[in-house]
Amino acid sequence: MSEATVAEVPAPSPRAVRLPPALPAPMALQGIPFAFARRQLVAWLSRRYGTAFTLNVPMFGRTVIVADPQLAKQLFMAPTEDVGNIQPNLSRILGSGSVFALDGTEHRRRRKLLTPPFHGKSIKNYEKVFEEETLRESATWPEGRPFETLEPMMRITLNAILRAVFGAEGEKLDELRRIIPPWVTLGSRLATIPSPPRTFGRWTPWGRIAEYRRRYDEVIDRLIDEVRADPRFDERDDVLALLLRSAYEDGTEMTRQEIADELLTLLAAGHETTASTMGWVFERISRHPQVLARLVDEAATDDNTYRQATILEVQRHRTVIDFAGRHVYAPTFQLGEWVIPRGYSIVVAIARIHETSDDFVDPQRFDPERFVGTRPPTFSHLPFGGGTRRCVGAVFANVEMDIVLRTVLRHFDIETTTAPAEKVHSRGVAFTPKAGGQVTLRRRPQPLA
Template identity: 70%
Template sequence: MWYQPVPYLTDDRYTAVPRDGLEDHVSQTTISDASASSESGTRPVKLPPGPRWPTFVQGLAYAVSRTWTVGRVTRRHGDVISMTLPVFGKSVVVADPQLAKQLFAANTDDVGNIQPNLSRVLGPGSVFALDRTDHRRRRKLLTPPFHGKSIKNYERIFEEETLREAESWPEGVAFETLEPMMRITLNAILRAVFGADGERLDELREIIPPWVTLGSRLAVLPVPGRNLGRFSPWGRLAEYRRQYDAVIDHLVEEVKADPDFDSRDDVLAILLRSTYEDGGAMSQRDIADELLTLLAAGHETTASTLAWAFERITRHPDVLTRLESEAGTDGNEYRQATILETQRVRTVIDFAGRHVHSPTFELGEWVIPRGYSITVAIRELHNREQDFPGADAFDPQRFLGDGRPPLSFLPFGGGTRRCVGAVFANVEMDVVLRTVLRHFVVHTTAAPDEKIHSRGVAYTPKAGGRVVLRRRATPLA
């Protein structure tokens, strides 16, 4: 069985025409309209309205609850607002899909990578740290292992890891799915990255989960101005990184020494063999940073979405019944629609951002000066009644058919910085959900919806996405 692609996974509506041809193209007219920077700076700065709260209050409210704060302020002041945010400083927050499209399609010389970004915890060699030409070149190296034939090869891994984890699941009693999903997605990405199992991967299974949990929390906080010692959160993060680097150094040497190195199709081997257009290669430190990025970004958000999927379908018997019926076939149209609706109604990553490099950047009627951050409020976009009638309802039906989702659907961000692993994550969620449905009866519940819990960067079900399962005597299909 192979998954059926969904339109938004190859969506070009938020993508600017690149110099290296890596991304899908949109028309030059779209780019001309979208890239509205003002190099001469002749237009005066014109910032959107925002709350009159003191800067400290704005920062505190945003730090305590991004979703509540942005929702309240946009309802009062409109879909584009000015705020002073923790970490990012003076910012414009956008909850308008047309302006999000304009931002994501803009010239990367005008607006680039948001500052600061996740490279603070992932390392300076991570794709999150790179901008402009360096970013395009790196994405070109990272793209092949996460598209086309390579993704098809991973489907077996996704199913095997789901069945291995499911061996220990209890029957007839409620248990949290979030942590099991974390283990499934971590093991799957480890096998995809390193191509095999073994003692070294066991070490990474011990290091990565606490590192991701801690790093996710620290990523949304300012970096302290001085060393707070090895027992501080930043000190513990550095110690995890030291342990990780030691393991990666051993794994790199083992892969290089493999007689079949030239034919290996795991991500590490591909990166070690890859070169840029000028013949240069990634340094070992850059590879370590990039692998950490793939391991961290490649499992927490996917696992969180899966936990939300179980939380949602157990509260919607009609959706569950239709999913179970489909699971016994080779189809996946309704399962894909369910995944997309889960990503919409329970958004795991709620913003994407850019940093203004040009003297001024024109965004619709607004003129934003250099040094400002511009963040797109993805959760607000996902709840637009104009695009998703009855937006509060969980309704996979809205994603069925051949039409593209609205411009406001952005679970993986947009433009040249759109998640490189989007297809990988989508196929993984599809296979994991199908495998569970084929091997277990999922019980429905009348319990209240689980509350949304912030893990720092990602949002998860507060109770862990609890379900009650019973093994099927005979698997479906």
């Protein structure tokens, strides 16, 4: 075929746009409930419009919400040239060098560097860390009266990820323990609202975020220097050392700022969501005596089949992260019967799928048995998102939750309760038990195993 002939071939015509039904209300009236009562809004609109509808909200603009596993699969499996990272995203809080900020080829290259520390043998090495941190934190837990598990779980998961990332204890890690929790709490709340044009001073929320960042960067800069100067640098297996030794296929390395942003991503994402899920674990099992009894019996063995099923069911029944999104880059993107134009965001309503999917019989019932001996359907069970942007630390988190729960069950007797279920509370990004996942414990005279 000649060049002239090639030039005469017309480009394919863009498909006619066909959007799901839209909520007929001004952006502000849509944005307020989306920011502060997102779950209730999505549930109400799903009942009114079905599994797909259109919103127009601050930050994300015109957005299609989907609550159907097949539409989620189509979105998550689509080419990254057609749909990419949602804009804006958590890189506003975590930094432009975070994996959350990257797209396409750059995103794939970064994930390839991040994957080794969070899979296979590396995870096995962390199991002792998870147990040690649980025992250390639980040494001062009160007995015989209700106490909130959420904050202790936050400390356990933060200490565990700090040890995994830096491979050591020390004064500088103490500084990170002081910085990270309030930073993550504040950042989670600010992540769902538009950013101001400037911080307006150190006493404003965005000013405090900037101050936390300044202190964090100072600590990380010193830690990088110390790790590089370690005579055993080439033998270290902590995440920081692995990142400092790693390189892309073309031989280039991550910059210090990129490493700092990526470590912050791991520290933030690696402790809040896991701790929030654990808060729900204790809230759920204390209200389901039969589930708790089976977990206790299993904890005296080396098996973890029912414990894993329970964690999977908690992740479904009390979803901590309720949506994952993409941005349309192609002229149009076909999503089921809908045709979405360039510039739109598409958000998968994860919690809504978990609550309504036909893949789960009686989805409102808490029932770990549904996952005994079987894995949940990939696109109906999405606690870590899906596709190329699925959480890189998913395996790390699930093993951590398994070991933490086993350790608590072996060392404590958990009292059951007939109290009403704790309400769902939004921390901004994560959803937690409103009363902090309260339980009443008594220490066992002898551990179960």
